[in-house]
Amino acid sequence: MGWLLICYxxxxxxxxxxxxxxxxxxxxILLGSLSGVCAVGNIMMLPSSAIDIGCCxxxxxFACISSLLGMLQVIFGIACFWIxxxxxxxxxxxxxxxxLHGRRPSLSGPDRTFRRAKRAWRVLIAACSFAFAVLLxxxxxxxxxxxxxxxxxxxFACI
Numbered sequence: 001m002g003w004l005l006i007c008y009x010x011x012x013x014x015x016x017x018x019x020x021x022x023x024x025x026x027x028x029i030l031l032g033s034l035s036g037v038c039a040v041g042n043i044m045m046l047p048s049s050a051i052d053i054g055c056c057x058x059x060x061x062f063a064c065i066s067s068l069l070g071m072l073q074v075i076f077g078i079a080c081f082w083i084x085x086x087x088x089x090x091x092x093x094x095x096x097x098x099x100l101h102g103r104r105p106s107l108s109g110p111d112r113t114f115r116r117a118k119r120a121w122r123v124l125i126a127a128c129s130f131a132f133a134v135l136l137x138x139x140x141x142x143x144x145x146x147x148x149x150x151x152x153x154x155x156f157a158c159i
Contacts, residue, residue, distance in 0.1 A: 001072065001073050001076045004073065004076060004077050004080060005076075005080065008080040008081075008083070008084070011084060012083065012084070012087065015084070015087045015088075015091055016087070018107075019091060019094065019095070020091055020095050020106070020107055021087070021088045021089075021091040021092040021095065021116060021120065022095075022106075022107045022108055022116075024084070024088050026116070026119045026120070026123060029084065029085055029088050029120075029123050030123045030126065030127065032081050032084075032085075033081065033082065033085050033123070033127035033130075034126075034127060034130055034159070035159075036077075036078035036081050036082065037078075037127065037130055037131045037134050038134070038156040038159045039074055039078055039156075040074075040075060040078060040134075041134045041135075041138055041152075041156050042153055042156040042157065043071050043074060043075070044138055045138055045141070045142070045149050045152055045153045045156070046153055047149065047150075049071060052067050052068055052071065053068070055067060056068070082127075085123070085124065085127060086124075088120050088123070089120040089121060089123070089124045092113075092116045092117040092119075092120035093117050093120065093121070095107075095113050095116075095117070096113050096114050096116070096117035099113050099114075100114075137152070138152065
């Protein structure tokens, strides 16, 4: 997880230092966010994940953490990517606001900056809506139709 953090710090630093979302692809942000939601949904639905979490009641703290480390690494990586998503939205909006009020010109011109800010909000809404839908459907399947859990996991693997 440390290496994962080391990989994301330069990207976060570049976005913050430039105070701009310029250079980040909207499709990259959208697909990465949706992929992350599917990965968490997959982890949440797998029966082996429930077994791994359940063993924490009987194992020592170290044994519990070591058995959950793979799951934690995936979730941590996705959280790091979602930080990029939130920074993309924030800095797209901030750059458009600065252009609008004349505080500083945007790097790519006003038209592209305003379009990027609108797209950033759409990406955030789409990713959050998708995450909520996955959470809702997963909860329904786990509690009402547990026999279909593996089929739902297979859907995540295909996405």
